[in-house]
Amino acid sequence: GESVGLHLxxxxxxxxxxxxxxxxxxxxASDYFIWYKQESGKGPQFIIDIRSNMDKRQGxxxxxxxxxxxxxxxxxxxxxxxxxxxxxxxxxNGGGNQFYFGTGTSLTVIP
Amino acid sequence: xxxxxxxxxxxxxQFGKPVTLSCSQTLNHNVMYWYQQKSSQxxxxxxxxxxxxxxxxxxxxxxxxxRRPNTSFCFLDIRSPGLGDAAMYLCxxxxxxxxxxxxxPGTRLTVL
Numbered sequence: 202g203e204s205v206g207l208h209l210x211x212x213x214x215x216x217x218x219x220x221x222x223x224x225x226x227x228x229x230a231s232d233y234f235i236w237y238k239q240e241s242g243k244g245p246q247f248i249i250d251i252r253s254n255m256d257k258r259q260g261x262x263x264x265x266x267x268x269x270x271x272x273x274x275x276x277x278x279x280x281x282x283x284x285x286x287x288x289x290x291x292x293x294n295g296g297g298n299q300f301y302f303g304t305g306t307s308l309t310v311i312p
Numbered sequence: 313x314x315x316x317x318x319x320x321x322x323x324x325x326q327f328g329k330p331v332t333l334s335c336s337q338t339l340n341h342n343v344m345y346w347y348q349q350k351s352s353q354x355x356x357x358x359x360x361x362x363x364x365x366x367x368x369x370x371x372x373x374x375x376x377x378x379r380r381p382n383t384s385f386c387f388l389d390i391r392s393p394g395l396g397d398a399a400m401y402l403c404x405x406x407x408x409x410x411x412x413x414x415x416x417p418g419t420r421l422t423v424l
Contacts, residue, residue: 235413242418243418247413298406301357
């Protein structure tokens with residue numbers, strides 16, 4: 202499958218601070234990306250997506266940035282809350298219907 | 313209003329004893345996926361169906377098979393489970409590759 206990796210395996214932030222989670226991808230032809238949140242014992246939950254014709258997309262408290270030049274994605278979470286503690290994955294559409302996941306970053310929010 | 317349902321949530325099987333995991337969806341999506349997720353790792357795509365068209369990943373072992381008898385249901389068959397097959401198995405659906413995937417809660421498989 203495609204190679205989609207994350208720079209940091211763990212991240213700890215203070216409650217109320219902003220969090221930034223990074224992801225590198227290898228397939229320059231990928232044209233759709235998704236960020237997922239996965240809590241312990243549950244399936245991945247969709248957070249936000251972005252298509253390759255965009256550089257930035259905002260949701261509620263979350264922003265995804267896409268830099269196609271360096272094949273890099275980031276997820277920004279504003280005013281991080283304890284409920285944001287989870288593992289975050291980026292996933293890349295590898296052509297056709299396949300999606301390939303990155304390594305994951307475990308986010309811990311310190312109250 | 314569950315959308316992607318997986319049964320059972322927990323499955324225990326014996327080494328070498330065939331096991332079947334089930335997934336159903338109420339979304340009427342064309343594509344259904346099976347992923348394997350081991351502890352502290354990312355989900356790994358095993359295969360997917362686009363309608364009745366089966367698409368296997370090159371590195372998926374032959375021990376893993378799948379069936380999709382209709383739009384709503386998809387099964388994962390593990391013919392001879394080994395200890396290394398213990399994992400969470402996730403089912404997901406989407407309308408197409410350039411659209412969001414929806415995941416079920418997963419089935420945690422234990423192999424004794």
